[in-house]
Amino acid sequence: MNSFFKYFTDIFYAVKSLLTGMKVTGRYFFSPWEIVTQQYPENRKTLKMYDRFKGEVIMPHNEHNEHRCTGCGICETACPNGSIEILQAKIDMPDGKKKRIIDKHIYHLDMCTFCGLCIKSCPSEAIVWGQEFEHAVFDRSKLTKILNKPGSSIIKDIVE
Amino acid sequence: MKEIINLPVKNVEEEEYHINMGPQHPSTHGVLRLVVSLQGEIVKSLKPHCGYIHRGIEKMCEKDTYPQIIHLTDRMDYLSAHINNHAVCMLVEKALEVEVPERVTYIRTIIDELNRIASHQLWWCSFGMDMGGLTCFFYGLRDREKILDIFEESFGSRLLHSYYTPGGLMMDIHPDFQKNVKAFIKYFRKKIKDYDDLLTGNIIMQLRTKGVGILTKEDAISYGVTGPSGRASGFACDVRKHHPYGVYDKTEFKEILGTKGDTFERYMMRMHEMLESMKIIEQLIDNIPAGDYKAKMKAVIKLPAGEYFQRVEAARGELGVYVVSDGNKSPYRMKFRSPNFSNLSVLDHISRGCKIADLVAIGGSLDYVIPDIDR
């Protein structure tokens, strides 16, 4: 007799537990305003990434096409996987001395792991995180970027 | 009846057949290959073949400096990236005898726990999906997104953060961090009821998990199964409780232990752990002391020659980091004791005699992350 009742209580609790589950999905079905999905390509205009978002490494230039990079190469050594290459050039200073400056700051975005060690180690705060995240390209060579713009020079008051 | 049972069947060994679950299979959660011997639907034995995503992280560490190692540990158990970072950072701090500011330990503890919740949420999704309830997957991911948003706001990335550095943090937390975390906890306490209604209480789920894949306490200890999977068998192995680090010794939380060690217990452990983690965060979030976000460290970190070991409680179990240093700026030898590898090793033992469907459920409850197994 005991097992006879158990048979029916089992059915009762089973049905009850199933209905509780159906209540959850049923509630979401009838409350479409709870949907959190972002309509991505449509909201491109309004989509704002967080200020600290690590999209890519960029080198900010001011309005005179000047940056803060001295070409010291600390970022190159800090990078764990060789995504940064610094090509230096020597120029003649007005006082006759030769000075090393940055020729090309090459950044391999395809190799970057976004660890942030280059930015943290930069002594002159020349490179920062950019918030651009749409990096998809058809040609992999486009992911190798030269961060200093052509013809740019260093801001005068930066000393090594 | 006896004649029927003793029919002249062929050797049982010949009746077995093998299927390869993986490397591409929906329920192995990655590129794990399980060679399963089956008799009908019953699992006779299985052999895990790992190494499909072996990247040689331990070897790569030998050429990297200590701050550079951090970003490699992210990529082991990517679901508890912060906790992995924490292990290496603490090891370096312990070796150099650096006192980190109190603010850093508080923030690290909170973020570790947030990471643990996010990891368990993803586990819940994938467990639900392994059981065949696809809806779970979306609810879990939806709630995990809230944590990832908090992470993104503070550290700029969602999965692989590299936020801790030896001696402190990369940058200070975002000013909105505390507000957002409190809002999340309020939100998640409501939503976790949905989890219970949808899956925990469900009769199908209970029937499929209760009494399936039983792991005894002795086996858990001898196989080295740690984390929620080990605690479900009654093995008190919570590093946060027994070897406290961070500010765990200043917080009140329970180390929940199971008794049966079946799939359902392992499931419940993680559900409880999410609640406990929220309790820890609630105790700490308003008390983050002011101060610096990193200790003064030398530009080039060199560990004194010797051997060092540090363990933390990652989301899936005990993560150990072992370093042999010869005094240089990179370690001579680095070894990670990853929790998933030990947890996987028990799979053959507990899934013998189960059905294929049970094997999937057991695998889901052990919650393995393949990159952590292969490293």
Add this chain to the structure above:
Amino acid sequence: MNFSIYDFTSFNQWIDKFLFDNLPAFWAIVVEMTIIGLVVLLFYALVGLFLVYAERKVCAFMQNRVGPNRVGPYGFFQTIADLFKLLMKELVYIKNADRLLFNIAPFIVIIASFMAIAAIPFAKGLHAIDFDIGILYVIAVSSLGVVGILLAGWSSNNKYSLIGAMRSGAQIVSYELSVGLSLITIIILAGTMQFSAIVEGQANGWFIFKGHIPAFIAFIVFLISSTAETNRGPFDLAEAESELTAGFHTEYSGIKFAFFFLAEYMNMFIVASIAATVFWGGWMPFHVGGWAGFNHIMDFIPPLVWYFGKTFFIIWIMMWIKWTFPRLRIDQLLTLEWKYLLPINLVNILIMAFIVLMGWHF
């Protein structure tokens, strides 16, 4: 010819008369069969495509997301785009597969569901064929589909497919029993197996109301067992995605996969329409015995609206079930059938027979 959307009998008779007046009897029948075949084919494709879209949208809303919304307004043409994709995909031939059976299997599955559709009355006079053993016929042909599934699993030369097919075989053989018994409960009440007579018998109240609790229990049992028979979640063990990757149709690609896919949705439509016809009155409007005015107002709603309303409501319930529950294990599946559904069903038939005998039903 007086055509109305409430009664298609005269419309059909008019076509019939027109053909027989103008053609020899043999050719008239051939033309009639061709017309019906084309109509059913078109209907099949349209309903199948719509159901795939509906399922994706319903499950999306239950899972708190938007669902297809790129192709056309609200993603309405998504399934048509998918159909083109499947049509253009390569048909992969499996090495060492049994080529003949491998190719035949999807057609068997789809023909079985085709045949079942013929007997279903969509409105008064709107059915391809009105057997006097309609229910028996539908049960018989809808269970042919399992042959296709078994062949697909066997001929694929894949262990996952084989396990899936064997599971499916065990499952459908057992659940066929419950489907039949739960329909017998209503046959006792209706006193006929002819679909048109069953619908006419519900003119003064649907059987689910007329038959008290036994009819309701029979409906629940039918819903569960027909969900299992169509291999839908939580009984989708034959294709259990997380265990067997895709079960019996693992090796199928392109349009052959689409046949299995379409057949699954059409089977769902067929069982839902049987449920609607047998339990909820089919195209019969909602009538309450004695309330002439109310019944008259209900009669204004066309029978097709009633029919599709009920069918899609039942389909929605089946989707709701699918997207809520985790999957059962094979032994639990059989336990559910043999230890719970079957005894309940048998007792239910006894109760129903007793009620009908005593004349306690409405």
